[in-house]
Amino acid sequence: MNEFTSKVVYPGEVPMEFVERWTEALDRRLGNRGDANRWRQVLLREAGRPAPPSTGWALTLGWSVAACWALLAATGLLLLFYYRPTPREAYESVAHVADNVRLGWLVLQLHRWGCHLLVFLFLLLLAREFYFGAYKFPRDWTWCLTVALLVAVLAFGFTGRVLPWDQHAYHATTVATEIMRQGLGKPGEWLCTLLRGGPSISGETLTRFYVLHAWLLPLAFVGLWAGRALLARAAGPPPLDAGPEESSPDPEASGNTSEQAQPPLLARSLAASELVLVLLGTLAVLSPLPLGHQADPAVVPDLLKPEWYFLPLHQLTKYFPVGVCAAAGILIPLGLLLLPFLDRSPEWRPGRRRRGLTLAGFALGLALLLGALGHLSGREYAAFGVRIRFNMAGVPEVLSPSVQK
Numbered sequence: 001m002n003e004f005t006s007k008v009v010y011p012g013e014v015p016m017e018f019v020e021r022w023t024e025a026l027d028r029r030l031g032n033r034g035d036a037n038r039w040r041q042v043l044l045r046e047a048g049r050p051a052p053p054s055t056g057w058a059l060t061l062g063w064s065v066a067a068c069w070a071l072l073a074a075t076g077l078l079l080l081f082y083y084r085p086t087p088r089e090a091y092e093s094v095a096h097v098a099d100n101v102r103l104g105w106l107v108l109q110l111h112r113w114g115c116h117l118l119v120f121l122f123l124l125l126l127a128r129e130f131y132f133g134a135y136k137f138p139r140d141w142t143w144c145l146t147v148a149l150l151v152a153v154l155a156f157g158f159t160g161r162v163l164p165w166d167q168h169a170y171h172a173t174t175v176a177t178e179i180m181r182q183g184l185g186k187p188g189e190w191l192c193t194l195l196r197g198g199p200s201i202s203g204e205t206l207t208r209f210y211v212l213h214a215w216l217l218p219l220a221f222v223g224l225w226a227g228r229a230l231l232a233r234a235a236g237p238p239p240l241d242a243g244p245e246e247s248s249p250d251p252e253a254s255g256n257t258s259e260q261a262q263p264p265l266l267a268r269s270l271a272a273s274e275l276v277l278v279l280l281g282t283l284a285v286l287s288p289l290p291l292g293h294q295a296d297p298a299v300v301p302d303l304l305k306p307e308w309y310f311l312p313l314h315q316l317t318k319y320f321p322v323g324v325c326a327a328a329g330i331l332i333p334l335g336l337l338l339l340p341f342l343d344r345s346p347e348w349r350p351g352r353r354r355r356g357l358t359l360a361g362f363a364l365g366l367a368l369l370l371g372a373l374g375h376l377s378g379r380e381y382a383a384f385g386v387r388i389r390f391n392m393a394g395v396p397e398v399l400s401p402s403v404q405k
């Protein structure tokens with residue numbers, strides 16, 4: 001036991017004796033240069049650092065995101081052993097993993113569900129940072145990297161969805177790249193041709209998406225995440241618990257008695273990541289996501305919808321010209337990126353930023369409404385004794401009294 005570790009053992013707490021013994025052994029093998037000892041000091045300090053009071057679980061999101069991404073990278077690497085990035089073999093190779101490889105279905109399902117969960121966690125992370133004003137100086141660059149990481153995660157989802165080369169992958173990608181081409185003028189045409197590798201979706205497109213998904217994006221993500229971690233560490237946690245006069249508390253100075261009663265932040269974060277992984281495993285086992293039919297360029301599916309995180313933008317194309325939707329796709333991340341430089345007020349307390357929070361709440365409500373309309377559009381439901389059909393704009397039409405079987 002040392003000055004940093006607490007006597008109470010919290011769920012997820014790092015076994016300190018193990019860290020001490022291991023780093024000592026390493027130091028002896030490195031010729032007692034003290035490198036391992038330095039690392040031990042860092043680990044002990046991190047492991048014992050208490051969660052600032054009243055932060056609840058808000059500060060544990062970063063670790064949950066990292067755990068989810070690590071699982072996606074691990075399962076992605078396993079999938080690479082079998083995946084063949086050609087239009088003739090891609091679908092077969094994914095179906096082979098699902099049907100014939102031992103535990104292949106689990107790896108595949110963890111990868112698919114992991115993507116949904118990672119996007120969700122990232123949106124939560126961004127919402128947390130916005131709510132607590134963590135986009136303001138000195139955390140402005142950390143915020144920019146968080147936005148860049150969110151864009152990278154969405155790009156992972158977009159490029160990954162093409163890889164199984166099923167009907168949905170082929171046609172949804174055709175529609176998405178077409179929106180880019182028609183909506184963004186000359187730059188859009190250039191971007192569309194660059195992504196497709198030609199005038200239409202083909203084997204060239206698959207190769208490009210594969211290289212982006214499995215090689216370039218992981219490299220970019222790791223670089224951005226490391227940069228974000230360094231900046232976030234230097235700036236300290238967002239000022240969630242500071243009093244009215246404290247606008248930027250120093251995390252190292254948080255040694256008062258109320259904080260000593262808190263569980264170590266690392267222990268809490270590890271417990272949260274374990275929960276996220278258990279949730280992911282449960283979803284993968286109990287609610288597997290099916291593989292569609294093999295891509296057939298000649299047969300366009302009746303109902304083509306993107307993943308839930310692109311649904312609000314896609315729904316916009318039904319009410320406005322594609323240019324509006326494409327411009328929104330560029331302006332929303334750009335606006336988020338520039339937010340710290342547009343809102344220069346140092347005030348971070350949520351209670352004093354009512355206007356900004358109301359505006360953000362309104363934008364979130366609009367996105368949820370568009371997403372819900374997008375989800376319902378083109379579907380039929382029986383409710384209150386009638387059959388209701390939602391047209392493509394999401395407007396309900398009563399068809400006829402439903403017949404109960």
Ligand code: HEM
Binds near residue numbers: 075162
């Ligand atoms: C090092 C990182 C990663 C590697 C090496 C990797 C590799 C792969 C490979 C080989 C496939 C094709 C197999 C298949 O379709 O099932 C795939 C599919 C996919 N990946 Fe990844 N991936 C990585 C990270 C990610 C991340 C971070 C996300 C999401 C945020 C993601 C989302 C997807 C999706 C949605 C699919 C399609 C799954 C399907 O419907 O079958 N991947 N990935």
